[in-house]
Amino acid sequence: MKNLIRIILFVGIIFMAGCGQSNENKGNNEDNNADLTPVTFALDWTPNTNHTGIYVAKEKGYFEEQGLDVEILLPGEVGVNQLLAAERADFGISYQEGLTQARSEGLPLVSIAAVLQHNTAGYASPVEKGITSPKDFEGKKFGAYGSDLEKAMMKTLMENDNADVEEVDYITTGDSDFFVAVERDVDFSLVFYGWTGIEAELRGVDLNMVYLADFSDELDYYTPIIATSEEMISTDPELVKAFTHAAVKGYEFAVEHPEDAAQILIDHVPDLDPDLVKRSQDWISPRYQDDADQFGTQEQERWQKFADFLLEYEIIDEPVDIEQAFTNEFLPKK
Template sequence: MKKWIFLICSVLLLSACNGGEDAADEKKDNLKKVSVVLDWTPNTNHTGLYVAKEKGYFKDQGLDVDIILPGEAGADQLVASGKADFGVGYQEGVTQARVQDVPIVSIGAIIQHNTSGFASPKSKGITKPKDFEGKSYGGWGSPVEKAVMDSIMKQENADVEKVNFINMGDTDFFTAVKRDVDFAWIYYGWTGIEAELRGEELNMMYVKDYSDKLDYYTPVLTTNEKMIDSDPETVKAFMAAASKGYQFTIDNPKEAGEILLDAAPDLDKELVMKSQEWLAPKYKDDADRWGEQKLEVWENYASWMYENDLLDKKLESKKAFTNEFLPK
């Protein structure tokens, strides 16, 4: 009798275990698979996404999110073509794509203000835009670079044609300025922080300090029009989780930094942690909520691009971005 009771209990226990596993598998199967493609290798601009994945915020929204690297195609192209559901991009890239009828849309500002600018080692003596004359600039070959430099140099009656432009390719800033470059365009939150850790003093000129029109959103989260039209609930769910991930990063930069390092262990720990601390208050900054975008920011930068012959036609700014999917 005892033997039969034992067998019955064993069968019931095994069924319960299998039922639990089946339920877990079924829950996993019910998650909607989506992808988000980064603009570059993982860094602190992306931490909120890794937090949302690690903390289960995406799963809570019914999503199984795959964070992928862009490869040669680039994030904007992958998102616009629908080969990735979401991406990390830049206002300037979205603007240029939109005027060429590429259906990409910005759905959230990752950082509220432009933290990029022209940087040089203090030993180069470049303290103002006029000092660019006669110097070598290391860039990536975009017309935007020369136009931005020209616009701020004109404020000091300086001539951008007296700057020697060199394509840096994949060379990092620190190698380039020791070799054949005097200054370059960097994001302070990463390269500037790395300079601090190296004990290398920089002169930094933030582009937003020279014109309100250059205080644009960089980076941003993107999707395409088809996704918005056909599956707005998934876009809303993705942004709810991403927003929660970035808010956690704002409130807990140290733990968030550890999560990024777990996901990308090849990153320099000291750089990640210091960068995370520096960026934490800048994700949301003076906005009412993380991710918020203003029409005037899109209009200002688009008009600047058009005036500098960087666009073939004027941008329909209202179609280039939306706050619709941000949590209320």
């Protein structure tokens, strides 16, 4: 396993020579930013409303107030966790499920803030499929990525609803477009409502949603999260604090001003559908903080429950020290 990790990191460093292109125009700003500390932030996916707070913090000058010049890296051939572990990015968007697995494999990553307080992922299906609970998955075709974690999650939900996971027909669709897949190949698939669900609304497609968190406490994990490395925390905790404070301020702005925040994202990423961004931002802004005392906070119990779940289903081979996997230390004191 250690050799595999070394290979992954080595490949990641090679690929970074040709990936991680930023959508920010740095050429005209180099002189202005000469006194700022350069910081790289890696996105997990095409820019979307999970990332709005970062773009707000950059646009509104919150990073500069903290002495930082943040470069936003678009996703490339190498995943965020590998970039952070290889010190090819300072911070990035990750997920509790991926970070927990990474730590079990020896990658020393740490979550420093939750972007969404509760898991908004769920199984989506056109209403005519009649899928309103895990029991209804029986006899249906599921559009799967093909991971063991995916099967474990479905098994948990279905057992909690007295249903048999063996009655589900798995069809590997990978990254296929959800709308094409449910029209042509499958009955339902796992999506994040804040983007794909909102797109369905704009398309006039009525969906039923079976949310993971509604049927299983252990699957109400934090997704997405803002992550960094143990090395970054150890060598420059003040930088981590500065970055976190600015990012939190950006997301707090998006909570209070969703329309303005959406426009900032649109201005920075003009290829995005403006209607989708605005509708998505309206939906997701209240869910950034949700019922938490402040944006970004994380609970040890929820990290532990999900780690135990991964261990029970043998998604990870060894227990993970949860106290090392996340921290609220760098969040602003309220």
